[in-house]
Amino acid sequence: MFNKKFIGILFIAVFTFLLLSCATTVNVKMLRPAKLDLQGAKSIAVLPFKPSSSYSTMVDSEYAVVSAIGTFFQIFDNKNPYEENLLNLLKTTIEGGLASSKYIDLVSSESVQNALKNSRTPPVDVYLLGSSTDFHVNDEHNVEKTKISDEYYTEDGRFVKAKYDYKDEYKRTVHLSCNYQLVDAVTNKVISYRNFSLETSSSTCHSKSDLPDPYSMLKKQVYHKGQDILCLLQPYVVTKSIELMEDKTKNEAFKNANNLAKKGEIEESYQAFYDLYFSTGMMEAGYNAAMLDMARGNLSMAEKMMKELYSIYQDERILTGLKDIQNEIKLAERLRAQTGN
Numbered sequence: 001m002f003n004k005k006f007i008g009i010l011f012i013a014v015f016t017f018l019l020l021s022c023a024t025t026v027n028v029k030m031l032r033p034a035k036l037d038l039q040g041a042k043s044i045a046v047l048p049f050k051p052s053s054s055y056s057t058m059v060d061s062e063y064a065v066v067s068a069i070g071t072f073f074q075i076f077d078n079k080n081p082y083e084e085n086l087l088n089l090l091k092t093t094i095e096g097g098l099a100s101s102k103y104i105d106l107v108s109s110e111s112v113q114n115a116l117k118n119s120r121t122p123p124v125d126v127y128l129l130g131s132s133t134d135f136h137v138n139d140e141h142n143v144e145k146t147k148i149s150d151e152y153y154t155e156d157g158r159f160v161k162a163k164y165d166y167k168d169e170y171k172r173t174v175h176l177s178c179n180y181q182l183v184d185a186v187t188n189k190v191i192s193y194r195n196f197s198l199e200t201s202s203s204t205c206h207s208k209s210d211l212p213d214p215y216s217m218l219k220k221q222v223y224h225k226g227q228d229i230l231c232l233l234q235p236y237v238v239t240k241s242i243e244l245m246e247d248k249t250k251n252e253a254f255k256n257a258n259n260l261a262k263k264g265e266i267e268e269s270y271q272a273f274y275d276l277y278f279s280t281g282m283m284e285a286g287y288n289a290a291m292l293d294m295a296r297g298n299l300s301m302a303e304k305m306m307k308e309l310y311s312i313y314q315d316e317r318i319l320t321g322l323k324d325i326q327n328e329i330k331l332a333e334r335l336r337a338q339t340g341n
Contacts, residue, residue, distance in 0.1 A: 024244045024261050026269075028295045029237050033334040034103075036182065036192050036232045041125035043105040044233065045112040046094050049087035049130040049178060051079045082214040083135040086176060086222050093226025094128065094233075101234045103339055112185070122185040128233075130180030133195070137214050138173045172202040174214040176222070180229070192232070196225055235335060242291050245284040245317065251276075254285060261288070266295055283313050291321055299329045 038044075091109075098106040112122040144167045151162040177197040181190050198221045205211050230236065244261060247254040257272035270292035277286035286309045293302035306322040309315075335341075 023246050024258050026242045026244065026261050026264070026266065026292070026295060027239050028242065028266070030240045030328075031335060032231075032236050032238055033331060033338050034232060034234050034236070038104070038126060038182075038233065038338070039184070039191065041104065041184075043107050043125045044098060045107040045109050045122070045124045045127040046091055046098070047109045047113060047127055047129050049090055049132060049180070051083050051087065052132040052135045053079060080135060082137070082174075083132060083176070085215045086135075086218055087132060087178075089219055089222050090130075090178075090226050090229075093223050094229055097227070097230040098234065103234050124185050126191065127183055127185055128180060128229075129183055130178055132176060132178050134175065134177040134197075136175050138175075139208065139211065140171045140173070141208075142169045142171075143167070144169050167206055168208075170205045170208045170211055172211045172214070172217070173199065174201075174217045175199045176218060182233075194232075198222065198225065235338065240295075242295055244288045244291060247282075247284050249282075251280075251282070254282065257285070257288070261292070266292055270296060283309065283315065283318075287318055287321060290325070294325050294328060299325060299332055303329060 095106060098104065107124040107127075109127075112124055112127050115122040146165045146167070147162060148165050149163040152160050154160060175197070176199075177195065179193070179195045181193045183190055198218060200217050200221060202212050202217060244258065247258070253272065253276045257269050257276060260269035260272055270289055273285045273289035273292060276282060277289055286305065290302045290305040290309065293305065303322065303325045306318060306325055310318045310322055
């Protein structure tokens with residue numbers, strides 16, 4: 001049987017081996033095109049998301065906006081303050097992202113609402129219109145029964161019942177569902193119609209007063225949903241992980257190039273791998289140079305080099321890398337179409 005000291009040494013050795021043998025990954029920031037085609041829109045407004053008490057069915061069709069607009073000019077006395085605050089958070093999150101955008105101008109929602117109310121064309125290219133379709137808070141109450149002593153007979157023959165401890169258990173679930181649509185302000189055409197549902201539950205509490213309020217429970221999910229919607233409306237940044245090939249020959253120049261990549265020195269690492277490939281023909285060095293060229297934004301050159309590599313080596317990993325680069329080229333073309341750059 002192995003002793004604890006031996007097992008500990010073995011674990012460290014295996015962990016170290018895995019750490020040293022895993023492939024190098026380079027993380028780079030890349031700009032992505034907006035997920036929706038805004039059809040050349042240069043300005044946008046975000047109208048307030050209306051509470052579920054005002055919900056009017058929004059149909060996914062070309063001219064489905066009129067029935068939903070009518071609810072914007074009603075007064076709703078039975079608004080839930082938690083729902084209202086969550087919807088306000090959703091609106092301000094989207095507006096905050098658009099306000100700092102380099103690609104589209106944010107127009108005040110009040111000016112658009114006033115124009116719609118007076119049957120005028122809104123002073124904006126497109127606007128976002130949304131409504132909560134369902135908001136509810138469900139509190140469950142259970143009683144936990146725990147036996148603390150068994151029944152028994154006393155010495156004089158009396159029967160004593162079993163004793164139990166009773167504890168209240170409360171749990172809260174909050175649910176929010178919304179529809180939203182992007183509308184062409186001139187034609188009233190619905191460019192996109194979408195919906196989402198968010199739900200979360202609290203941990204169990206022994207007092208109802210200890211349950212968290214519905215806003216605090218759902219606010220993080222609502223914020224992230226606002227960020228998701230921003231990705232539909234404007235270009236956004238992602239972190240792309242690029243995995244480099246490993247060297248099985250223990251080449252010193254390859255090791256140096258790889259260490260540069262680990263330090264995040266992309267330019268220097270690219271040049272080192274590029275020089276190594278053209279001096280030795282090492283497939284792994286060529287692959288890494290092409291992938292790092294993609295990271296540098298030189299997509300056409302990266303594609304050319306990866307095609308040449310595949311024609312020589314016919315390696316499936318190279319083909320996968322080529323497809324990755326070609327996908328980046330398509331995304332870059334969409335981004336150019338949206339931004340004009």
